[in-house]
Amino acid sequence: MKAIMLQGTASDVGKSVLCTAFCRYFHEEGFRVAPFKSQNMALNSYVTSDGGEIGRAQGVQAEACGIEANVDMNPILLKPKGDLVSEVIVHGRHFADVAAGSYRGPLLGQLLTAASESLKRLSRKYEVLVIEGAGSPAEINLKDRDIANMRIAQMADAPVLLVADIDRGGVFASIVGTLELLEPEERARVKGLIINKFRGSKALLEPGIKWLENRTGIPVLGILPYVEIDVDPEDSMSLGALALKGNKQGADLDVAVIRLPRISNFTDFLPLMDQDDLAVRYVKSVDELGNPDVIILPGTKNTMEDLAWLKVTGLAGEILRLKERGSSVVGICGGYQMLGRKLTDPEGVESSQTEQDGLGLLAMETRFVPGKQTVRAVGRPLASWGGSELVEGYEIHLGRTILAAGTSPLFRLADGRLDGAVSGEGEVWGSYLHGLFDNPSFLRHWINHLRLKKGLPKKEESGRNRREIREAVYASLAGWIREHIDMQKVKEIMKLESADS
Numbered sequence: 001m002k003a004i005m006l007q008g009t010a011s012d013v014g015k016s017v018l019c020t021a022f023c024r025y026f027h028e029e030g031f032r033v034a035p036f037k038s039q040n041m042a043l044n045s046y047v048t049s050d051g052g053e054i055g056r057a058q059g060v061q062a063e064a065c066g067i068e069a070n071v072d073m074n075p076i077l078l079k080p081k082g083d084l085v086s087e088v089i090v091h092g093r094h095f096a097d098v099a100a101g102s103y104r105g106p107l108l109g110q111l112l113t114a115a116s117e118s119l120k121r122l123s124r125k126y127e128v129l130v131i132e133g134a135g136s137p138a139e140i141n142l143k144d145r146d147i148a149n150m151r152i153a154q155m156a157d158a159p160v161l162l163v164a165d166i167d168r169g170g171v172f173a174s175i176v177g178t179l180e181l182l183e184p185e186e187r188a189r190v191k192g193l194i195i196n197k198f199r200g201s202k203a204l205l206e207p208g209i210k211w212l213e214n215r216t217g218i219p220v221l222g223i224l225p226y227v228e229i230d231v232d233p234e235d236s237m238s239l240g241a242l243a244l245k246g247n248k249q250g251a252d253l254d255v256a257v258i259r260l261p262r263i264s265n266f267t268d269f270l271p272l273m274d275q276d277d278l279a280v281r282y283v284k285s286v287d288e289l290g291n292p293d294v295i296i297l298p299g300t301k302n303t304m305e306d307l308a309w310l311k312v313t314g315l316a317g318e319i320l321r322l323k324e325r326g327s328s329v330v331g332i333c334g335g336y337q338m339l340g341r342k343l344t345d346p347e348g349v350e351s352s353q354t355e356q357d358g359l360g361l362l363a364m365e366t367r368f369v370p371g372k373q374t375v376r377a378v379g380r381p382l383a384s385w386g387g388s389e390l391v392e393g394y395e396i397h398l399g400r401t402i403l404a405a406g407t408s409p410l411f412r413l414a415d416g417r418l419d420g421a422v423s424g425e426g427e428v429w430g431s432y433l434h435g436l437f438d439n440p441s442f443l444r445h446w447i448n449h450l451r452l453k454k455g456l457p458k459k460e461e462s463g464r465n466r467r468e469i470r471e472a473v474y475a476s477l478a479g480w481i482r483e484h485i486d487m488q489k490v491k492e493i494m495k496l497e498s499a500d501s
Contacts, residue, residue, distance in 0.1 A: 001123040002494045003036075003158035006194075007133035007149055009174040013165035014196040014224075016057040017231050019132045021477035024064040025487065026128045028478050030499030033128040035061035036156075038115035039076040039148040040134065041086070043264035043301050044232070047394040051375045052092020053077060056267065060232050061130065064474040072118035076111050076147070081262070081301045081350075090114050094372055104145050112147050119156055128496065131158055138181035150186045159191040159493045162218075167197035167226060172212055179216055191493045192221040194485065199226045222485030230473050232267045251279035253450055256292035258315060258335075259284040260306040265299040265396070268332055271437040271466050275447065277459060286314045293450060294328045295319055297335025299434065303366075303399070304351040307338045307358065316359060328450065329361055329428045333397050336420065336430030340364040340401065350398055361428045362421045363404035373397050377433060379411035379419060385426050386410070387445035393433030401432075438466045 004022065008015045019035060026033040035058050046059030046069060054074035062069035071092035079087040084100040091114060098107070122129055134148035153160050162178065164171045179187055193212070198205070202223055209220050257269055259282040272280045283289050297319075300306040310316040323329050331339040340358040345351060345368040358366075376394045381387055391411065403409060403421055410420030410431050420431035426449060437443045448458040481487060 001127060001129060002496045003123075003129040003131055003156045004490065004494050005131040005133060005153045005156065005158040005160045007137050007153075007160050007162055007190075009136055009138075009162065009164040009178045010168075011135050013163050015132050015163055016061075017229055017477070018163060018194070018196070018224075018481070019057075019130050020061050020064045020231055020474065021481045022130045023061045024474040024478040025481055026130065027065050028475075031128045031496075032126045033065045033130060034067060034122050034126040035065065035073050035132065036119060036122055036129050037074050037132040037134065037148070038119070038152045039078065039111070040074050041078040041080070043079055043262070044267055045077065045079065045265065045396055047374050047376055047396060048092060049376060050092075053089050053372075053374045053396060054092060056232055056265075057132070060470070061132075063470065064477070072121050075114045075118040079264075079301055087301075091118070092374070108145055108147065112151070115147060115152065116155060119152075123156075127499070128494075129156065129158070131156060133160075136178060137186065138178045140181065150182070150189065153186075153189050158189075160189045161192045161194055161221065161490070162190050163194045163196055165197050166195050167199065171195060172208055175212060176215060179218075190218055192490065193218055194221055195223045197226045198223050219489070221489055222481070224480070224484045227480065229477065230270075230469065231477075232270065232470070248276070248279045252277040252456055253279070253294065253447070253454065254290070254292040255280045255294045255296060256283050256289055257281065257296045257298055258310070258319075260298060260300045260335075261309055262301040262306050263298050264301050265333070265434050268298065268434050268437060269296065271443055274466075274469065275443075277447065277451070284313075286318045289315065289318055289322070291322065291325075292327055293454060294330060295322060297329070297331040297338050297430075299333035299335060299396075301334075302351055303334040303337045304343060304345060304353040304356055304368075306334065307343065307356055308353070310338070310359075320359060320361075323361065323428065328426070328453075331430035332436070333395075333432055333434060336432060337366040337397075337399055337401060339421075339428060339430045340366055341404075342366075343399075344368070362423055362430060363407045364401050364421050365404075366399045366401045368399045371398075373432075377413050377415075377419070379413040379433070381442060381445075382409060382412055383422050383426055383429070385445055385449035387441045389439070389441040391433070391436060391439040391442045393431075393435040393438075395432045396434065397432055440465045 006015050040055035042055045044056040045053050046056045048069050052071035055077055058074040059069045077089040081087050088095045088098050137149035164175050255278050272278050338358055339362045341360050342365045344355045349368040373395045378392050408422050409418035410422050422429040
């Protein structure tokens with residue numbers, strides 16, 4: 001097994017996207033390739049086929065490799081659930097809730113063992129591993145408990161490519177500073193530099209590149225031009241760019257997604273942004289809400305606390321007022337739970353709040369109990385406006401929801417369970433299924449239901465589904481690095497022979 005590791009001078013320099021590009025490149029070159037990130041922190045998670053929970057980025061990277069994701073590709077996932085507390089998921093399952101600062105000692109040893117076990121299993125199965133670091137390897141305050149960067153490079157005996165973002169400024173200082181803060185044996189692992197998000201003429205950058213290579217003794221293997229890339233994001237740092245993409249002027253229907261403080265799996269709404277007749281906005285105040293056709297309450301890592309936030313900000317009352325004036329209201333996962341009459345958490349499973357009134361838009365109640373539901377699901381819509389084709393999605397949630405007598409469920413799942421709830425003619429509905437809008441038939445039927453409600457004509461299903469879009473993006477990413485990174489030099493650094501050898 002050969003490996004390459006991409007580390008960054010900081011968070012959000014483009015490591016995840018570049019790892020996705022490397023995964024598709026090696027896949028196209030004929031190698032059995034897989035992604036690996038020992039520890040990820042993200043609220044946009046991914047459910048594997050056996051019900052494990054990993055970071056969404058590794059699910060996307062596995063797809064770029066042409067393989068099914070598994071929990072070894074991201075053995076440790078941190079999901080912030082409140083101030084200074086994160087849920088720790090190990091090998092796809094809940095392990096513990098851990099406070100900041102306690103991430104050391106025996107716990108650190110257990111997590112390193114989990115990462116090592118996963119790395120060994122992947123190395124036996126695949127020819128190439130594309131390993132992603134986290135944050136920066138030079139975070140001095142965290143270095144004694146960093147299990148996502150140089151410790152992993154050593155464990156995998158992987159050469160490192162250091163990625164820096166020139167768009168944010170100070171690229172030469174960030175590269176040199178990062179290298180200066182590494183231990184000599186760590187610095188020796190850095191075999192190449194990549195400058196990402198460059199705008200302008202490369203000729204103007206050449207003197208700086210020559211200085212950098214002379215100063216560090218490490219070659220610059222690529223200068224990647226700034227591109228808008230439609231890869232599923234994994235954290236809320238991407239919401240600003242998504243808001244610009246979704247807010248189309250002159251669209252037929254206005255969709256407002258409430259930007260909850262602990263919003264999760266907001267990739268649910270990427271398919272909405274691909275629709276020409278929808279404008280999609282993320283809002284976090286009454287002033288921003290306006291008078292939308294649809295209000296969506298998304299998933300959240302803490303339903304109770306985000307529901308309390310809705311009430312304190314006045315958004316809860318405004319949503320109820322707008323619903324009476326004709327706006328449709330939709331809830332996904334935690335947002336679905338908020339639509340009910342009451343939420344209870346007597347054992348403190350999710351938060352310190354034991355009981356709270358919901359918005360009361362659906363006749364149901366939710367009780368939080370130990371044991372997270374993480375499963376892929378297939379079902380058929382029960383509401384006429386949802387179409388008749390099967391839908392696919394996935395569940396990641398705490399809590400069990402009971403519908404009151406006479407309340408209509410939204411889906412009948414293949415395993416016999418009922419999911420979701422709907423009121424009246426579909427003016428309010430909710431579901432535990434993430435990924436619903438990835439189903440083109442359900443999406444277009446629902447949009448046409450909204451169009452008819454507004455007096456607009458139906459539209460035929462348009463464009464490609466998200467899977468087709470992602471496949472085109474992966475191919476584009478592979479072409480992007482072929483053009484702008486010396487991939488032959490990368491393979492030499494990895495001591496990687498051709499797949500036919």
